[in-house]
Amino acid sequence: MLTIGEFAAAGSVGVETIRFYQRRGLLRTPAREGGIRHYGQEDVRRLRFIRQAQAAGFTLEEIRELLELDAGEDRRRARELATARVAALDAKIAELQRARDALGRLARECGEGSTGPCPILASFDV
Amino acid sequence: MLTIGEFAAAGSVGVETIRFYQRRGLLRTPAREGGIRHYGQEDVRRLRFIRQAQAAGFTLEEIRELLELDAGEDRRRARELATARVAALDAKIAELQRARDALGRLARECGEGSTGPCPILASFDV
DNA sequence: ATAGGTTCCGTACCGTAGTACGGAGTCAAG
């Protein structure tokens, strides 16, 4: 039985973030037991899922839908969301990889030992 | 010699975005020639750099600094920004790759043919 | 039983990156 402060700490977020997620419908707002609301392990699990899904690029609205789907039967929709995100992630990863290579080159060409120009603007031209 | 509309189109952004970048100091505001400002290839190059750098995860403020560095002599600082971003990109790419794998697994396990549970919440637990 | 730390709740505010609005000026074609 966790207070909101302990709950927030368990998910490495702030108390205000918990309240924000509750307003957005991502987390339940448990009943008060003498003025104070209490949270359990299932809530922590849910909160951690939210953070992971966020890192995967889902918006809070999409995450809300995923959490709803988890309770329901609609495998098709869940699959849809997952495969769409996989495609988006593949594209994003490729894009970041290209940017990473361009910047790695820039850092090397702009190294201490090197002379010549330090082609910042040109670094992405490749 | 491009008008702002042509310039914006050359960088695949809206006219308002150009003005926004000018306010933020990312793009110059050329002198007016009879009421209308005109842009050249160097501006287009700069604008394209901004979009690429943005895709690489730089904020507009960092991009502003990069553009300043390009004009100056401070190789050390440019190198610093580039290597820091390479490290950030490597971390981000690894994170997205993990998320991608988790979602790929979810999509498979949640496939049409499969029975069993469709473990959305559990998908990131691995 | 009282002080200090939390919690509760509504409301307001923040940074980032734009996007929209509206009136006045300008320019090119008919």
Added chain:
DNA sequence: CTTGACTCCGTACTACGGTACGGAACCTAT
């Protein structure tokens, strides 16, 4: 020489994901 599209400019508004404020209620240790 007017019409319609585009430009100029300031100001306001948007979406997203939080973060902060402030007064009242509550809980714990002394």
